Amino acid sequence: MVKSAERALALLDFIAEQGQVRFQEVVDFGIPKSSAHGLLHTMVESGWLDYSEQTRYYKLGLHAWQIGHSYDGHRGLVDAASEAMDILVSRLGETVQLARLEGIENVYIAIRESPHPMRMASSVGMRLHAHATGIGKALLSTLSDSEVDTRLSAVALPRLTENTVTEVDEILRIVDRVRHLGFAVDDEEFIAGCRCVAVPLVSEDETGVAAALSVTMPFQRTDASWPHAFYPPLQEARSMIRKAMGLAPT
Amino acid sequence: MVKSAERALALLDFIAEQGQVRFQEVVDFGIPKSSAHGLLHTMVESGWLDYSEQTRYYKLGLHAWQIGHSYDGHRGLVDAASEAMDILVSRLGETVQLARLEGIENVYIAIRESPHPMRMASSVGMRLHAHATGIGKALLSTLSDSEVDTRLSAVALPRLTENTVTEVDEILRIVDRVRHLGFAVDDEEFIAGCRCVAVPLVSEDETGVAAALSVTMPFQRTDASWPHAFYPPLQEARSMIRKAMGLAPT
DNA sequence: ACTGGAAGTTCCCATATATGAACCAGTGGT
DNA sequence: ACCACTGGTTCATATATGGGAACTTCCAGT
Numbered sequence: 426m427v428k429s430a431e432r433a434l435a436l437l438d439f440i441a442e443q444g445q446v447r448f449q450e451v452v453d454f455g456i457p458k459s460s461a462h463g464l465l466h467t468m469v470e471s472g473w474l475d476y477s478e479q480t481r482y483y484k485l486g487l488h489a490w491q492i493g494h495s496y497d498g499h500r501g502l503v504d505a506a507s508e509a510m511d512i513l514v515s516r517l518g519e520t521v522q523l524a525r526l527e528g529i530e531n532v533y534i535a536i537r538e539s540p541h542p543m544r545m546a547s548s549v550g551m552r553l554h555a556h557a558t559g560i561g562k563a564l565l566s567t568l569s570d571s572e573v574d575t576r577l578s579a580v581a582l583p584r585l586t587e588n589t590v591t592e593v594d595e596i597l598r599i600v601d602r603v604r605h606l607g608f609a610v611d612d613e614e615f616i617a618g619c620r621c622v623a624v625p626l627v628s629e630d631e632t633g634v635a636a637a638l639s640v641t642m643p644f645q646r647t648d649a650s651w652p653h654a655f656y657p658p659l660q661e662a663r664s665m666i667r668k669a670m671g672l673a674p675t
Numbered sequence: 676m677v678k679s680a681e682r683a684l685a686l687l688d689f690i691a692e693q694g695q696v697r698f699q700e701v702v703d704f705g706i707p708k709s710s711a712h713g714l715l716h717t718m719v720e721s722g723w724l725d726y727s728e729q730t731r732y733y734k735l736g737l738h739a740w741q742i743g744h745s746y747d748g749h750r751g752l753v754d755a756a757s758e759a760m761d762i763l764v765s766r767l768g769e770t771v772q773l774a775r776l777e778g779i780e781n782v783y784i785a786i787r788e789s790p791h792p793m794r795m796a797s798s799v800g801m802r803l804h805a806h807a808t809g810i811g812k813a814l815l816s817t818l819s820d821s822e823v824d825t826r827l828s829a830v831a832l833p834r835l836t837e838n839t840v841t842e843v844d845e846i847l848r849i850v851d852r853v854r855h856l857g858f859a860v861d862d863e864e865f866i867a868g869c870r871c872v873a874v875p876l877v878s879e880d881e882t883g884v885a886a887a888l889s890v891t892m893p894f895q896r897t898d899a900s901w902p903h904a905f906y907p908p909l910q911e912a913r914s915m916i917r918k919a920m921g922l923a924p925t
Numbered sequence: 926a927c928t929g930g931a932a933g934t935t936c937c938c939a940t941a942t943a944t945g946a947a948c949c950a951g952t953g954g955t
Numbered sequence: 956a957c958c959a960c961t962g963g964t965t966c967a968t969a970t971a972t973g974g975g976a977a978c979t980t981c982c983a984g985t
Contacts, residue, residue, distance in 0.1 A: 428941065428972085430680055431717050433680035433684065434718065438741075438742070441741065444745070447932085468680065473684050486746075487746075490748065491782065491800045492742065493740050494799050494800035495691035496736075496737075496743065498735070548744075677972070678971070678972080679942070697962085706943095707944050708963080709944055709966095710943050731961085
């Protein structure tokens with residue numbers, strides 16, 4: 426609606442994702458040179474971006490960092506999940522992730538990494554397509570069918586591996602199965618060689634934020650017990666977290 | 676330069692500071708009603724703000740949180756200081772703070788709180804006037820006189836307690852004394868009843884970021900040994916941190 | 926010294942934004 | 956029912972931004 430504001434915010438997202446960008450990358454991002462100047466100047470002036478004259482790279486500035494610390498929309502959730510996540514990673518030995526849903530993407534808000542040297546590279550703040558991940562499908566299952574339909578139909582869903590499901594109708598069926606089984610899986614649908622089991626934790630109705638918990642592991646460390654063997658520990662962790670938040674154990 | 680971008684960013688700062696704001700507060704902040712609409716809509720749409728229809732409050736959104744995690748401008752510094760700060764707080768029993776300088780303000784980037792129930796309320800991300808705090812004066816001492824003069828003369832410096840020094844000339848003299856003594860103090864210049872001793876850690880030339888370390892305590896827990904007794908432990912901590920960063924111990 | 930590429934600047938005008946004022950709607954108090 | 960207050964909307968228009976293209980630096984490679 427307000428073009429330049431939208432653009433400035435989109436640029437922050439872009440730079441956050443890239444780590445650092447050159448002027449030309451900003452232009453390639455879709456902002457014409459002459460407009461990019463003014464915008465970059467404004468953002469550097471106000472402390473939202475840092476510009477190094479040496480390297481000629483633009484990076485996020487201190488204001489960007491500071492604002493992250495002021496956000497407390499899910500602090501309670503992360504705190505409540507902390508202990509259960511510690512227990513889960515030590516029991517299972519695989520990476521445990523807590524994510525919330527935003528639009529059709531899941532955003533990791535807490536991670537406990539597997540002690541194995543071979544593990545998935547994921548980091549807090551990372552944003553992934555919900556239709557292609559286990560935790561994403563667990564999150565989608567907290568929404569109504571019509572809501573899932575609306576959200577997924579709005580854009581083309583990328584196919585990330587040969588297992589990725591991209592038809593909305595089929596995703597709706599899968600999500601329905603998740604509701605009945607109680608857990609969602611990702612069987613190399615996001616990254617080849619990577620499997621994941623996830624359970625929904627809280628719905629948007631309950632806490633204002635939909636969140637889910639997952640365990641992610643390389644294909645090689647799974648056997649015939651996958652994914653069922655992972656469900657009970659995830660359920661226990663969920664009960665523990667929901668109890669810590671003062672919600673019904675489910 | 677780009678008004679609406681600047682405004683959007685300033686609004687994020689404002690909301691971060693306030694925690695949550697109502698429409699009217701945004702208008703009072705200086706954005707006319709009709710403009711505020713478009714801007715708030717844009718920012719909510721893009722996920723930078725959350726709006727609750729129930730409470731009619733605007734808060735920071737997930738994107739604001741996410742971007743904070745992408746900033747790594749001082750991660751090395753915070754990591755390098757971590758152990759020394761732990762040691763310092765356990766030795767002194769008073770709140771230890773790490774801050775960097777931005778303009779004429781110091782921003783806390785790490786804190787170890789005193790175990791005493793009575794302690795200063797400070798939090799990571801907090802931004803205070805450098806001329807009125809010990810850590811701020813330690814930070815200013817890493818700049819040249821002319822730079823300090825330029826920065827402080829640009830705006831009126833607020834008087835926060837009856838001890839606050841607000842004349843630039845006198846601050847220049849104080850900062851010069853800090854350079855010779857090696858430490859800066861704040862003797863109830865920021866908050867009545869609050870004293871602080873600080874040392875500069877690294878200069879902007881060395882690491883691109885000026886940082887300082889401080890110990891803050893209530894007046895009542897100080898005696899005649901203040902502030903000198905705090906200097907040696909701060910010096911040791913500084914050496915330890917600088918060593919961890921691969922810099923000369925000073 | 927020459928060349929190519931990226932950064933940064935300038936100009937102008939079509940287009941989008943900003944804004945004051947008037948107006949509508951919902952809520953809570955009396 | 957009425958009033959006061961806040962949130963939200965609409966409109967017309969003065970003003971600021973956006974963007975294409977040509978131009979200037981600056982720098983690194985040859």
